[in-house]
Amino acid sequence: MQFEEKIAGGKLVCIEVWSTDSSTADRVRISGDFFLHPEDSIEDIEDSLIGLPLDSNEGAIEARIAKSLQKRDASLIGVSAKDIARLFAKAVSK
Amino acid sequence: MMWRVIEYSKNDAFMNMAIDEAISEAVAVSAPPTIRFYGWDPTAISIGYFQCLGKEVDLKNCAEFGIDIVRRRTGGGAVYHDGEITYSVIAKESVFSKDILESYRQICGCIIDSLALIGIKSEFKPINDIIVNGKKISGNAQTRRNGVLLQHGTILYSVDLDRMFSALKVSDEKIRDKLIQNARERVTSISQQRTVSWNEAYEALISGFTKGKDFCLGDLSDSEIMRAKDLAKSRYMTSEWNMMRL
Numbered sequence: 001m002q003f004e005e006k007i008a009g010g011k012l013v014c015i016e017v018w019s020t021d022s023s024t025a026d027r028v029r030i031s032g033d034f035f036l037h038p039e040d041s042i043e044d045i046e047d048s049l050i051g052l053p054l055d056s057n058e059g060a061i062e063a064r065i066a067k068s069l070q071k072r073d074a075s076l077i078g079v080s081a082k083d084i085a086r087l088f089a090k091a092v093s094k
Numbered sequence: 095m096m097w098r099v100i101e102y103s104k105n106d107a108f109m110n111m112a113i114d115e116a117i118s119e120a121v122a123v124s125a126p127p128t129i130r131f132y133g134w135d136p137t138a139i140s141i142g143y144f145q146c147l148g149k150e151v152d153l154k155n156c157a158e159f160g161i162d163i164v165r166r167r168t169g170g171g172a173v174y175h176d177g178e179i180t181y182s183v184i185a186k187e188s189v190f191s192k193d194i195l196e197s198y199r200q201i202c203g204c205i206i207d208s209l210a211l212i213g214i215k216s217e218f219k220p221i222n223d224i225i226v227n228g229k230k231i232s233g234n235a236q237t238r239r240n241g242v243l244l245q246h247g248t249i250l251y252s253v254d255l256d257r258m259f260s261a262l263k264v265s266d267e268k269i270r271d272k273l274i275q276n277a278r279e280r281v282t283s284i285s286q287q288r289t290v291s292w293n294e295a296y297e298a299l300i301s302g303f304t305k306g307k308d309f310c311l312g313d314l315s316d317s318e319i320m321r322a323k324d325l326a327k328s329r330y331m332t333s334e335w336n337m338m339r340l
Contacts, residue, residue, distance in 0.1 A: 009221065012171075014146075031146050031339055035173035037194065037238050039143045053105070077194055078221050079171075 003091035004032075011078035015087040017054070025052045025092075030084060035077035044068045044082070054092040061085035095189070098312040099304060100130040102296060106140035107164035112325035114182045114246055115167065116318045122240040125315070127185035131296065134175040138162040139261055142170040142235065146339055152263045161261050165301070165336045166246075167236035173248055174258040177283070179296060181205075181303065182246040187238055198222055198236060201245045205232050208249075208302025212294060213304050214287045222247075229282035250283035251295055288291060 004014040013032040017025050028049040036042055048068035052061065062085035068074075069081060076084075105113065110132055117128050134311050137159070139234045141150050150172040151163055183201050190197040209216045209224075209231070216226045224232035234247030284295050302324060314322070329335045 011221075014149075029339065031144050031149075033142050033145060033169065035169035035194075035235070036144065039167060039169065039237060042144060075194060 001091045001094060003087050003094060005090075007079060007083050009078055013079050013087055015081065015084065015091045017049075017088065017091050019054060019092075023054055025049055025054060028088070032079070034079040036057055037075050037077070038072065041069070041072040041074040044072055044074075049088065056084045056089075058082070058089050061088050095187075095308065096126055097304065097307050097309040098126045098128045098310050099300065100128060100313065101300075101311060102131040102133060104133040104135040106136065107134055107140060107162040107175070108330040110134060110138075110180070111140070111164050111166060111330045112322040113314065113318070114184065115246055115325050116322035117182070117184045117289055117314070118239065118242045118244045119321060120315065120318050121184050121186065122242045125318070126312075127189060128183075128312075129309070130182045130184070132180050132182075132184045134162075134180070136160050136162055137146060137174075137176040137261075139172055139174055140164050140166045143167055144169050144339065145172060147337055148179065148262055148263075148340065152261055155260050159257075159261065160207035163336060164330050166235065167340065168237045168244070168246065170233065172262055173233060174253075174261055175248065176257070177254060178248040178250045178253040179292075179299060180246060180248045181299065182244060183303070184242060184244045187241050187243045190243055194236065194238075195220055196247070197243065198234060200208040200232060201236075202232070202247075204303040204305070205234075205247070205249060205299070206302075208299045209284075211298040211301055212284070212288055212290045214284065224249075226282050226287055227278055231282050231284070231287075237337060249295075249299065250281065251292060252283050252285040253281065255281070 002016040006012050011034040016029045018027040019058045028046045048064045062081050065081040206216050216224050219225045222234045232249045236245040
């Protein structure tokens with residue numbers, strides 16, 4: 001399951017979600033031409049979404065991402081936690 | 095504060111990225127803040143840290159044309175490195191604004207000043223571009239680690255869009271011509287704006303980047319060169335790094 005969008009500001013973000021039981025996320029990949037400092041915290045964000053029920057609302061998805069960012073004192077540039085949550089929800093609803 | 099300016103030289107893609115990282119490590123310890131100018135030989139594509147190589151690059155055409163491919167440690171988009179001048183600015187984070195966008199604006203200001211010196215009026219387009227009459231002439235990418243800010247970017251001197259698009263992947267082959275046409279309308283270069291030699295453009299960049307700074311011309315130290323060679327081999331040349339995020 002994937003969803004890709006050029007978000008406001010011009011950065012392209014693609015969310016891919018894998019699920020074997022069609023109810024929770026087993027693996028998540030976030031790619032694109034955005035910025036994130038430090039860069040390797042992308043894996044923490046992706047990992048934070050593993051186990052997430054696919055029918056979670058955007059607020060719950062965003063909360064996980066925000067917590068993960070906070071943990072690493074990480075900053076997203078060109079995309080927000082809210083954008084990623086919205087794209088995640090779109091990817092799994094397709 | 096005395097800056098070190100490392101004059102233009104060409105390296106392959108792997109060494110270029112490794113040198114930027116080796117300088118960053120050295121600046122974290124004791125090396126002076128550094129401005130470096132460089133080119134790419136052979137022609138190369140660098141992709142952003144978060145990009146999927148297979149989605150961005152036409153691997154077959156790159157192999158056929160001898161174009162190197164490397165993943166940067168900065169985010170941002172795929173860049174075709176030919177007909178441009180690349181720079182890196184590497185300094186302690188405290189030298190620039192803590193605010194990331196503001197620090198892009200500060201460093202991009204050096205490019206805007208440089209272009210003004212050769213009669214090209216440009217402006218900063220957040221997050222990381224510089225445009226001339228609405229067309230992109232420079233793309234930039236920044237990272238911060240261990241208290242050190244690295245920003246590198248390119249200033250287009252002249253660009254062969256047909257060749258560029260043969261190396262970059264397009265989502266739909268049927269619209270490749272249209273994409274090239276679109277790119278012609280969105281991208282410009284120094285040569286398109288003014289009749290200026292490469293040397294004049296480069297001299298303007300040195301002036302723009304060093305304006306208001308104490309600086310001396312310098313070289314990489316032996317330890318930076320050794321570390322760069324090690325990083326090129328152990329990271330930037332490896333498929334583990336370049337194929338990451340598949």
